[in-house]
Amino acid sequence: xxxxxxxxxxVDLGGTSVKVGLVDSKGKIVRKAVLDTYAEEGPDxxxxxxxxxxxxxxxxxxxxxxxxxxxxPGVVQLKDGIVENPPNFPGWTKVKLGKKIIEEFKLASxxxxxxxxxxxxxxxxxxxxxxxSFIMITLGTGVGGGIVLDKKLFRxxxxxxxxxxxxxxxxxxxxxxxxxxxxxxxYAGNNYLTARVKDALLQREDSLITRIMREEQIPLTPKLISxxxxxxxxxxxxxxxxxxxxxxxSFANVANILDVTNFVVGGGVAGFGKRLFTAMEAxxxxxxxxxxxxxxxxxxxxxxxxxGILGASALVYYKYN
Amino acid sequence: xxxxxxxxxxVDLGGTSVKVGLVDSKGKIVRKAVLDTYAEEGPDxxxxxxxxxxxxxxxxxxxxxxxxxxxxPGVVQLKDGIVENPPNFPGWTKVKLGKKIIEEFKLASxxxxxxxxxxxxxxxxxxxxxxxSFIMITLGTGVGGGIVLDKKLFRxxxxxxxxxxxxxxxxxxxxxxxxxxxxxxxYAGNNYLTARVKDALLQREDSLITRIMREEQIPLTPKLISxxxxxxxxxxxxxxxxxxxxxxxSFANVANILDVTNFVVGGGVAGFGKRLFTAMEAxxxxxxxxxxxxxxxxxxxxxxxxxGILGASALVYYKYN
Numbered sequence: 001x002x003x004x005x006x007x008x009x010x011v012d013l014g015g016t017s018v019k020v021g022l023v024d025s026k027g028k029i030v031r032k033a034v035l036d037t038y039a040e041e042g043p044d045x046x047x048x049x050x051x052x053x054x055x056x057x058x059x060x061x062x063x064x065x066x067x068x069x070x071x072x073p074g075v076v077q078l079k080d081g082i083v084e085n086p087p088n089f090p091g092w093t094k095v096k097l098g099k100k101i102i103e104e105f106k107l108a109s110x111x112x113x114x115x116x117x118x119x120x121x122x123x124x125x126x127x128x129x130x131x132x133s134f135i136m137i138t139l140g141t142g143v144g145g146g147i148v149l150d151k152k153l154f155r156x157x158x159x160x161x162x163x164x165x166x167x168x169x170x171x172x173x174x175x176x177x178x179x180x181x182x183x184x185x186x187y188a189g190n191n192y193l194t195a196r197v198k199d200a201l202l203q204r205e206d207s208l209i210t211r212i213m214r215e216e217q218i219p220l221t222p223k224l225i226s227x228x229x230x231x232x233x234x235x236x237x238x239x240x241x242x243x244x245x246x247x248x249x250s251f252a253n254v255a256n257i258l259d260v261t262n263f264v265v266g267g268g269v270a271g272f273g274k275r276l277f278t279a280m281e282a283x284x285x286x287x288x289x290x291x292x293x294x295x296x297x298x299x300x301x302x303x304x305x306x307x308g309i310l311g312a313s314a315l316v317y318y319k320y321n
Numbered sequence: 322x323x324x325x326x327x328x329x330x331x332v333d334l335g336g337t338s339v340k341v342g343l344v345d346s347k348g349k350i351v352r353k354a355v356l357d358t359y360a361e362e363g364p365d366x367x368x369x370x371x372x373x374x375x376x377x378x379x380x381x382x383x384x385x386x387x388x389x390x391x392x393x394p395g396v397v398q399l400k401d402g403i404v405e406n407p408p409n410f411p412g413w414t415k416v417k418l419g420k421k422i423i424e425e426f427k428l429a430s431x432x433x434x435x436x437x438x439x440x441x442x443x444x445x446x447x448x449x450x451x452x453x454s455f456i457m458i459t460l461g462t463g464v465g466g467g468i469v470l471d472k473k474l475f476r477x478x479x480x481x482x483x484x485x486x487x488x489x490x491x492x493x494x495x496x497x498x499x500x501x502x503x504x505x506x507x508y509a510g511n512n513y514l515t516a517r518v519k520d521a522l523l524q525r526e527d528s529l530i531t532r533i534m535r536e537e538q539i540p541l542t543p544k545l546i547s548x549x550x551x552x553x554x555x556x557x558x559x560x561x562x563x564x565x566x567x568x569x570x571s572f573a574n575v576a577n578i579l580d581v582t583n584f585v586v587g588g589g590v591a592g593f594g595k596r597l598f599t600a601m602e603a604x605x606x607x608x609x610x611x612x613x614x615x616x617x618x619x620x621x622x623x624x625x626x627x628x629g630i631l632g633a634s635a636l637v638y639y640k641y642n
Contacts, residue, residue, distance in 0.1 A: 133478050147578075156580020157454050160612055166577040168608065170503075171490045171570045180573065180608040182491075249492045252501065254578060256487040257466075259477020287489065287501040291481055 007063040009054055009107075010313025011070040012114070013046075015039050015088040020053035021309035022063065025317070027125030029306055031057040042091040050097075051104050058105075067108035068101055069315030071117030071308055075159065078320070081111035110315040114308065115162065116153055119146025120318045121311025122264050123153075126302035131262045135254055136301070137164060137247075139267035143185040149260070152319075165189070169249050184250040188243060190268065194220045197239055208233035226272050237275070244276045248283020248298075255288050255296065266301025328384040330375055330428075331634025332391040333435070334367075336360050336409040341374035342630035343384065346638075348446030350627055352378040363412040371418075372425050379426075388429035389422055390636030392438030392629055396480065399641070402432035431636040435629065436483065437474055440467025441639045442632025443585050444474075447623035452583045456575055457622070458485060458568075460588035464506040470581070473640075486510070490570050505571035509564060511589065515541045518560055529554035547593050558596070565597045569604020569619075576609050576617065587622025 005024060012019040015037060022031040033056040038045045054068060074086030081098015101109040112120070119136035122128035128136065132151060138144035143165030147154040155161050165185040166178050173182020174192070186192045198220055201210055208228040213220060228236035247265075255261050265280070277298055284296050303310045326345060333340040336358060343352040354377040359366045375389060395407030402419015422430040433441070440457035443449035449457065453472060459465035464486030468475040476482050486506040487499050494503020495513070507513045519541055522531055529549040534541060549557035568586075576582050586601070598619055605617050624631045 145578075154579075157582060158580055158612065158616065160610065161578070161580035163577045163580075163610060166610060167488075167574045168570065169489065169492045171567065171608075178610060180577075246492065249489065253488045253574065256484045256501075257468075257482070257575060257578065258475075259479055259482035259484075261478060287492075289481065289484060289487060289499055291479065295479065 008316035012308030023313035071312035117311035124314035134262035244279020245283035252287035329637035333629030344634035392633035438632035445635035455583035565600020566604035573608035
């Protein structure tokens with residue numbers, strides 16, 4: 001009889017849905033379940049949904065299961081798999097999620113913060129595989145970050161390290177919802193970006209963006225900016241170039257401080273494609289110390305839509321100690 | 322017979338003088354020699370001066386010598402104690418300084434970059450002793466930095482980590498001699514600071530600084546600003562407050578990225594005293610993430626004038642592996 005192939009379970013716990021995948025050792029999702037989170041019904045119900053999802057992907061059997069990884073919002077106490085105060089999960093305070101999963105499945109289980117899981121996912125399965133050290137940036141509503149040093153996620157003194165999005169590039173810049181000013185998130189976060197572009201569009205009635213919005217009656221989104229850029233609209237191009245350069249400036253700051261020169265960039269806004277990457281690299285190289293200029297590398301993240309599941313399953317393969 | 326007390330030799334290699342000290346295990350300099358570097362005569366002469374200084378402090382005997390530490394400008398290859406291209410040392414390219422010292426004295430010898438030695442000095446003998454992780458900032462002509470994580474100096478991927486001075490707080494700020502813009506060094510470096518104050522003074526004929534400069538025929542220095550501040554001069558106070566806040570903003574950036582919240586600040590400008598520290602703390606707390614606010618600690622460096630010698634001798638006590 002042939003030896004069974006090994007696989008790990010990855011659980012991407014979100015505010016609206018729980019996504020569960022069975023992931024083989026090469027990072028391929030071989031089975032998948034998506035369930036409602038029912039976050040508003042409190043932690044017991046959420047845990048029930050998680051268990052249900054895991055049972056679903058395990059039931060058909062056929063694999064040697066190495067363990068279960070869960071990427072969760074909120075602060076996670078790694079040692080005991082305790083999830084504290086995930087935003088948008090009412091009634092949650094502290095839940096011993098790891099313990100509950102181990103009791104149910106008798107399998108090694110790892111719970112980590114979802115941003116950390118994303119970085120670990122790129123490290124184990126994605127673009128970070130080839131680097132010893134890299135900075136992970138996820139462009140979305142916020143600008144998420146993760147710092148990988150010598151193949152280990154760097155967590156800082158209190159578990160909060162990696163908030164690259166709240167490094168400021170202008171102390172007198174726009175106020176960020178974190179309380180600071182000019183954080184790179186206030187330039188690259190989806191809502192901040194579209195709000196700024198909307199303002200600028202008032203002076204640019206000629207932009208293709210304005211025309212599409214009017215003709216198709218659709219709202220302004222990063223996707224629309226991207227579409228106009230691809231169609232050659234000058235204003236949209238300038239938005240992407242400016243965004244890329246500013247991201248590059250913030251990467252240069254991080255590289256100057258940490259001497260880590262590899263950046264893996266994922267998330268929606270990264271859909272601006274090659275043009276954004278070229279601008280990021282130009283901005284970074286312009287501002288980074290002389291000795292680091294030739295070492296700068298900015299590459300797109302590899303785990304796209306399934307990054308949540310893959311990152312969570314990667315926790316099982318990651319060396320925590 | 323009583324056991325001999327142990328001591329280590331610390332060599333502070335500078336462009337104009339070589340300072341050598343014999344340092345006991347508590348960080349007290351028990352003997353000291355200061356010699357001309359003769360940098361312009363080339364590396365052989367410089368090495369001769371270093372050896373001469375070490376012999377001078379060792380000659381009287383009486384101590385069990387644990388080893389020799391050398392803090393050097395330039396890039397240092399730790400493993401072989403090779404010093405590369407120290408600025409202002411003509412004809413120097415690569416010199417196997419560590420090997421030459423071991424051959425002469427048959428003692429364990431450690432060569433490291435002088436900024437790193439300063440951070441290690443604070444870690445072993447100074448204000449960093451009580452912290453597991455801290456950021457070392459040295460305010461002088463430049464703004465030097467060092468990152469200590471879990472009692473170890475963090476060097477980055479290529480040995481260049483810790484350039485806190487070249488983290489930018491304003492992407493559109495003044496150009497720095499490193500090529501970037503708005504580096505905190507362009508606000509806090511001695512020359513940048515005095516140049517900016519000089520400009521501002523053109524509008525402030527009433528400032529005590531202007532009066533002292535005129536009456537005593539002395540140039541503008543950080544020391545003079547400090548003197549006017551202590552005398553209650555409003556403009557000098559505003560300069561120190563503004564400087565402190567900007568430093569605090571840059572510390573907040575570092576803390577947000579690294580989740581290291583302890584800062585040890587040394588060097589000349591730190592002579593602005595309590596007022597500067599209060600402003601730094603205010604600036605940092607205003608801009609740092611919510612979870613870190615109550616954790617921010619900014620303390621003055623302990624090793625003052627003799628920081629160079631003490632830092633170098635600390636290399637002997639530091640665990641390199």
